[in-house]
Amino acid sequence: MSGRIVILVVKVEHLSKRYGPFAAVDDVSFSVEEGEVVAVLGPNGAGKTTMMRMLTGFLAPTAGSAEICGVSVMTNRISAAEQMGYLPENCPLYEGMTPLGMLEFFGRARGLASEKLRKRIKEVSGLCGITEVLGKKVEHLSRGYRQRSAMACAMLHEPKLLILDEPTSGLDPNQIREVRSTLKEIGRTRTILFSTHVLQEVTAIATRVILISAGKLVFDGTPEELSEKGGAGKDGMDQAFHILTGAQKT
Numbered sequence: 001m002s003g004r005i006v007i008l009v010v011k012v013e014h015l016s017k018r019y020g021p022f023a024a025v026d027d028v029s030f031s032v033e034e035g036e037v038v039a040v041l042g043p044n045g046a047g048k049t050t051m052m053r054m055l056t057g058f059l060a061p062t063a064g065s066a067e068i069c070g071v072s073v074m075t076n077r078i079s080a081a082e083q084m085g086y087l088p089e090n091c092p093l094y095e096g097m098t099p100l101g102m103l104e105f106f107g108r109a110r111g112l113a114s115e116k117l118r119k120r121i122k123e124v125s126g127l128c129g130i131t132e133v134l135g136k137k138v139e140h141l142s143r144g145y146r147q148r149s150a151m152a153c154a155m156l157h158e159p160k161l162l163i164l165d166e167p168t169s170g171l172d173p174n175q176i177r178e179v180r181s182t183l184k185e186i187g188r189t190r191t192i193l194f195s196t197h198v199l200q201e202v203t204a205i206a207t208r209v210i211l212i213s214a215g216k217l218v219f220d221g222t223p224e225e226l227s228e229k230g231g232a233g234k235d236g237m238d239q240a241f242h243i244l245t246g247a248q249k250t
Helices: 048-055 077-081 099-109 114-128 143-155 173-186 199-205 223-229 236-245
Strands: 008-019 022-033 037-041 063-068 084-087 161-165 191-196 208-213 216-221
Touching: 008 048, 008 191, 022 048, 022 063, 022 191, 022 208, 022 216, 037 048, 037 199, 048 063, 048 161, 048 191, 077 084, 084 143, 099 114, 099 143, 114 143, 114 173, 143 161, 143 173, 173 191, 173 199, 191 199, 199 223, 199 236, 208 223, 208 236, 216 223, 216 236, 223 236
Parallel strands: 037 191, 037 208, 084 161, 161 191
Antiparallel strands: 008 022, 008 063, 208 216
């Protein structure tokens, strides 16, 4: 025995969401350990966003359960939310505010004392690479800076888990590179669960990948193990993705 203490940050059991006869998420179970950077991979329409919304308490499941740091999202949503930072896809920001203004606003809403808030703003601004734009209005920021500003807001209260839904969606190649670099840095000290349909995102950031197709979990393992399922060569992950999700209409 290794003696390693396993701390579960996320525990999902038989989670399902149905809309009449259609199952957006179908009996999904998995767990995420402290320190993991887990990609929820799948084609568009696979059920990734629906699952993220259930994990964050924004959407009630039809069946099953989800816990964040041992707290049930279904029965104690507020306490569970305190343990996580959530960045939805195309996160809306206050256009007329500055990143600094938003951080101060969210910090006060979270009940952070002034001294603690100033310290955290400095820390997350540096980590997310937005220090130089703190005083600029959001409406004048590039999409990349907007995304990193939203990440800083999500991390302000030092959550144990960061949940990101398609964090590089709509970014240009340079902005994607910057956001990936930011996520790799954040992943050194935080547990991250992020959704994506981009294979390069998995290889660039994730230590583990959960593959969803048509609402079902079809693979759970490391990026290397997923690539091996597609055979030898640089296109192994692409082949594995096609094999495991080929039945889903895209």
